Amino acid sequence: MTSFRVGLLGATGAVGQKFIKILENHPWFQITALGASKRSAGKPYAEAANWIESTPMPESVKQLKVLECKSELFKDVDFVFSGLDSSVATDIEGDFAKAGIPVISNAKNYRTDPTVPLLIPEVNPDHIDLIHEQRFTKDGSGWIVTNPNCVAVPLTTSLKPLHDAFGISSLVVTSMQAISGAGYPGVPSLDIMGNVIPYIGGEESKIRQEPLKLLGTLSKGAVKYADFPIEATATRVPVINGHLLSITVGLKMKADLDEIRDAMNNWKSPIHELDLPSAPEFPLKVHTDPRYPQPRLHADSEGGMQTAVGRIRQAHVMDVSYIAMAHNTVRGAAGGAILNAELLVRKGFLK
Incomplete structure (x- = not known):
């Protein structure tokens, strides 16, 4: 090379x-x-x-x-x-x-x-x-x-298998974003220690817009954006690395939890055969332990390049809820x- x-x-x-x-x-x-x-x-x-x-x-x-x-x-x-x-x-x-x-x-x-x-x-x-x-x-x-x-990355990566298999009709996401995402020196310690800040300026518009371009289709030199509404709330939490997302999704085609888990577990990365040095072997990891993923335990998985998913469960509003997480300054930057x-x-x- x-x-x-x-x-x-x-x-x-x-x-x-x-x-x-x-x-x-x-x-x-x-x-x-x-x-x-x-x-x-x-x-x-x-x-x-x-x-x-x-x-x-x-x-x-x-x-x-x-x-x-x-x-x-x-x-x-x-x-x-x-x-x-x-x-x-x-x-x-x-x-x-x-x-x-x-x-x-x-x-x-x-x-x-x-x-x-x-x-x-x-x-x-x-x-x-x-x-x-x-x-x-x-x-x-x-x-x-x-x-x-840095939120759109784990959000969209976790949505990709669902979008391909069932289609997405709507989405609600709340991000719990690590302080390293604010750069250096970042958030004042007296604002963030023992606290949650329920607003990050300019963040929610990016979370609403970027997944629609990422999941769009390329045709004749232009991207046709995916078409579903996203409601986003961005918060800052006292975690050093790893943005954790709570996601609830409405599906165009109904699917049970086994089908949803199978779609995520069996999803194949289209770049898997390219042997790229930084590509994680498993870009999407589905955890079965309901306590996972956690930023402290999983943000550094696969060199910080993996998106982790857990707590996949039937939603009482829309269709499926789950947690997603990735290292914000590595995978997300x-x-x-x-x-x-x-x-x-x-x-x-x-x-």
Whole structure:
């Protein structure tokens, strides 16, 4: 496998650090350029970053000089990962794409663009063909791919077998989101300790919208969104990692619990045979113990890349209720973007 030179935008932030940690020993991707704000530019990464990961900063990045996030400074990379804040991502990511540098983004800014794939490889790998519809460069060398919101990932992954087997007519979801999802320094300790905050600004609209694009069908260069209503409530809870979701689903075709469990247990990932380094062997794990899944016990399963499901039960309103959970900064952020890049390599979009 060819080794790819990778740039990282937003390298000093919490998501940027997670990218660095996961990519430390990646067999295909090597970080060769780091980008951050003007405040950090010109400094060695070890000096610019307040390292918050639980493992030591990799030696390979300590002395890399941090660059401003300008495309002309990243000419020697094959593509970039973006962990940029949404307040600056639109212009910076667009500038890189227009310069012919592919961007694989964790930011929300281009997720709803009709020509930009919103991608979970196990759910909608065919949507990468939207890249052909982008016009950042005349020769198609520059483009953007995004990964979804950190709640939309476990939500949509758990819905995919039900959507395929029975169809979905409606959905209610309440998220209990870990504090790491708020970045660093995140939520003030006096607000979150021993408490639950029943509102996260801007989150519920993403939970309502993104699964419909992810579960949509690609036809003639456009995605026809799935068509069912989603009612979402987003809360912040005093958990470090792992977003837990309480989900109730209305089905178009009635199914009993055995059929629903079978649909989830027997669901096959469409990328299973591609041998992608970050792909979990079992992207969807169905637990039978009614106490599971739990963030403390299961967020790190399969390197943090697995979606866990449990408490599947008949609903008194609509049809079926269950719990889903995934690691928000791995599967829901940096790890998901890295898996997207691996799929893009296998499909020939990164060369």
